[in-house]
Amino acid sequence: MAAFRTDTLVVSGVYQTNQGEYDEDLVFIPLRSARTLFDYSTEATSLDVAVDSGFSIPQVVDGISSRLGDGYIVADRLKQQESSFRMIEIEKWITFLMLLFVLVMASFNILSTMSMLIIEKEDNMRILTSLGASRGMLRRIFLEEGMLIAVMGGIIGVAIGVVLCLLQQHFGLISLGGDPSQMSIDHYPCRLSLTDVLVTSAVVLVIGFFSGMVSSRSLPRLDR
Template identity: 40%
Template sequence: MNLSLFIARRYLFSKKSHNAINVISLISVCGIAIATMAMVCVLSVFNGFGGIVEGMFSAFDPDLKITAKAGKVFDYHTPDFDKALRIDGIQMISESLEENALYKFEDRQVPVLVKGVSEEFRLMTDMDKLMVDGSFRLTEDVVNYTTLGTGLAITLGARAGFINPIEIYAPKRDVNVNLANPSAAFTREDIQIGGVFSLNQPDVDDQVAIIPIRLARELFRYDNEVSSLDMKLHPDASVKKVKSEIEKILGDDFLVENRFEQQIESFRMLQIEKWVTFLILAFILLIAVFNVVGSLSMLIVEKTIDIKSLKNMGANNNLISRIFLYEGWLITFFGIVSGIVAGLTLCLLQQHFGLLRLSNVPGAYVVDAYPVIVRFWDIVTVFVVVSIISLLTVFYPINNLKKKLKFAEV
């Protein structure tokens, strides 16, 4: 049996002559537990928001996206692309052509980012999840349809089912503008409104309109060129492996991005907010841990007689120092474990009952209650960080005790 640990455990649970020491010890455990619980809950909530963002983008963004590093468009009908697109794991490929145009509906007009897509886009994405009005469709017989972002639809004052079409004005490439007749520099087409979608991202909802890629090529005078090739992989395929193989074949002229890389700014901002909040809570924890310093300091003063008795029985300075070191570590350990258990319990309750709500009005936000996703490595990170901060803080009163013991020997 470890004598230092045994005595430290007795000191922790035994009644002290001064009740204030018991109170301060309890406050120390509670302070560490509350800070630890807050860390677990905050990280889990940020994981929940990250999951929602990832779920929304996964309905719109492909598993892999190929774009040209130089230039806006490229022709993928080459031997290298033929080889790359035959790689095992690729289930489906969709063409995409993006260009700027002008949408006019009745007396309103708005510059938009037109995204022309092929029919495979319907099968590759889960647009039905994003639709808030009408349905997603590209063509029906000889009629072309456009799907608008919510912000764009509001600006135009348009919605699905309206009889009047939207007028698309696309600038003609490689054509000199005739100032006497500027309208001749644009290609004009009419298109019906098929539906309205919402991604809850202003840069998409306020600017993007989806149309058939055949119509986009006619408007912008392209033959077989695309802005990007979107890929859907088999469920059991490795995104990392397929991405690496495509990059080897296509070389440095093309950029191959997974879903995270396509929305890297959004995910990076979420991660920065998550860990900055964690750092702030770590500073709060540091303040709470100083209660342990006070508790140990008072305990050392109270146990002065016990220390003398132990020295008379042959205990050296290291054994006595370890007793109070283990005492501080036990306080922090109980605080950490209690905090993690409490945090996991709160997260479980939030997942099942949604105790903390974003709004009292159902449907006001994407989710009604704060989302929670608990990840194992976040719990490990919390345990390690809180342990290091707490254990290092304990060394301060122990070092003072060692100095006093050495001074007493002199």
């Protein structure tokens, strides 16, 4: 034991994050004790830098990297917790794919509604055909009808989703379990992203277009 540096410390608190890499191997001790155990005077393995509000973190990272050179690694929070954030990103896209599947299944309601509408309007389509309307014109009518249904539903759904995200982001309606005094945040984190809104809107438009196109292709044969 004489070959090892030892120290006696009093445990003042135990924290659990449910992540093995922290719960099993991480201990916070006073800086003086750490320097004694590692035989450090002024050396350090890492330094934490807090960025004031109003500054861009990527620009700060680039500035520090250019000043320190290639001998140092400058990592923001995303790079420091790369595995955790990658899992969150994967979970996000899996949830998106699941909701996309639900949306595709719901699009069959548009197909059934349009099919019933085509059957009900068959006499009207015969009249329009007698007046000179082409088959392409009739298909375009039902295509636009299907797009209108999808767009209106998409606008309402995206608006409700944006409102709920903003409420959660600013007021924390959904809280996390556990003791709030032992947690840095006590509500489910949420941040509204314009890219996510645009992607969701684009998916709704694409599904609405294909729904209208499929329903418009099912027009019956009309004789003048």
